[in-house]
Amino acid sequence: MEIKISHYYLIVDLEATCCDSGTIPRHEMEIIEIGAVMLNRATWEIDSEFQQFIQPVRHPQLTDFCTKLTSIRQQDVEEAPKFIKAISRFKEWIYSFPNHIFCSWGNYDKKQFIQDCAFHNFPYPFSSEHINIKEEFSEYLSVSKKFGMAQALNELGIELKGIHHRGIDDARNIAAIYRQIKSKLNNG
Structure with missing residues (x-):
C-alpha cells in the first residue's frame, strides 16, 4: 500500500460579502476574495501564491462595512470574474501542487x-x-481559548x-503562524 505524503499545506483565507446591519444573512454571504499560499513542508517557505477577487451575484453591491473591513472596493469585484470562472482558476492552481492539505484559520x-x-x-x-490551524494553535499553547489570527501573531511575537x-495577506500571516508552531514542535 502506497502512503500518500502531503508535500504542501494549502493555506486559504477568504473574504466574503458582509454587513453589520443584518441585511446579508449568513447563508447569503458570498466569497469576494480567495487568498492562498502553498507552504512547502520541507522548506517551510511559501512556494506559490494565489489571489483572486470574485464578483458576487446575490448582493453585488458591497456594503460600506465590508469595504471598510476588507479594503476591497466595489471596482475590484465588478472587474472580477464570477464564482465558476474564479474557482476553476483556483482549482487549476491548487492541482498544480500534488499532495496538498487544505488548511485555514478556523x-x-x-x-x-x-x-x-x-x-x-x-x-x-x-x-x-x-x-x-486555529485549533492547532490553541493545542500548541495548551489552552482552550480560541485566538483570532491577529491575536495569535501577537502571542508569537510576529x-x-x-x-x-485581505485574503492574500491573511493567508501569508497564517502561514507565518503555522511555520513557527510546526518548526518549534518538530525541533522541540
Missing part, C-alpha cells in the same frame, strides 16, 4: 467554500481532509504584515 473558510460551491452547483474542490481581512 472552519469558516471550509464552510464558505461548501456553501458557495453548492449555490453555484460546482463540485467542492478539496479532499475531505482539512486542518483547522508582526502582522499587509492588511488584516
Whole structure:
C-alpha cells in the first residue's frame, strides 16, 4: 500500500460579502476574495501564491462595512470574474501542487467554500481532509481559548504584515503562524 505524503499545506483565507446591519444573512454571504499560499513542508517557505477577487451575484453591491473591513472596493469585484470562472482558476492552481492539505484559520473558510460551491452547483474542490490551524494553535499553547489570527501573531511575537481581512495577506500571516508552531514542535 502506497502512503500518500502531503508535500504542501494549502493555506486559504477568504473574504466574503458582509454587513453589520443584518441585511446579508449568513447563508447569503458570498466569497469576494480567495487568498492562498502553498507552504512547502520541507522548506517551510511559501512556494506559490494565489489571489483572486470574485464578483458576487446575490448582493453585488458591497456594503460600506465590508469595504471598510476588507479594503476591497466595489471596482475590484465588478472587474472580477464570477464564482465558476474564479474557482476553476483556483482549482487549476491548487492541482498544480500534488499532495496538498487544505488548511485555514478556523472552519469558516471550509464552510464558505461548501456553501458557495453548492449555490453555484460546482463540485467542492478539496479532499475531505482539512486542518483547522486555529485549533492547532490553541493545542500548541495548551489552552482552550480560541485566538483570532491577529491575536495569535501577537502571542508569537510576529508582526502582522499587509492588511488584516485581505485574503492574500491573511493567508501569508497564517502561514507565518503555522511555520513557527510546526518548526518549534518538530525541533522541540
